[in-house]
Amino acid sequence: QQQVKQSPQSLIVQKGGIPIINCAYENTAFDYFPWYQQFPGKGPALLIAIRPDVSEKKEGRFTISFNKSAKQFSLHIMDSQPGDSATYFCAASALLSGSARQLTFGSGTQLTVLP
């Protein structure tokens, strides 16, 4: 069961463009929504994260928009650069029994920023 749906699967933009990646979730117990960036041969690295009590969060060129009622959230990359070319994963997390917390990932978006 895919609990976090991510789109598009791939995205190509020109340098300076604003790629947007969208995610939707089903489980209302999710209370933490991070985005990860992954380069080939590397593990995912945390980019930015948001909690559902805010509708937007900005860190540098990266912005998360969050719509709790629609159960959707998106990543915007301002002034994109060729170095931003990577695979981006949205994720969602819920606190389970005890202290366990696991991440549920989307299927990923392969972003290519052309010079």
Next chain:
Amino acid sequence: GAGVSQTPSNKVTEKGKYVELRCDPISGHTALYWYRQSLGQGPEFLIYFQGTGAADDSGLPNDRFFAVRPEGSVSTLKIQRTERGDSAVYLCASSSAGGGYNEQFFGPGTRLTVL
């Protein structure tokens, strides 16, 4: 300081063989996670350790998979009677605690190929 390290980086084995994958978390991190990433997909949760005990092993696909963390630091993921469908990148992550919103730091992964 050093990040999460995983060995080996690549492992090729034959169907039916036994393999062990090792994870060295960031020093001082009490929480350790294993994920499996199939080609073109996001990581999928396998198991979570808080200290030495497996706090949540709900993601292990079947009883051929087992993981240990005997001293609360290094962890080993063990796969018995490997099958071709086990081929994937196995990622390890660690965080400073399990229950909060603490960032999970990922290692580079072990690419397992079962022939």
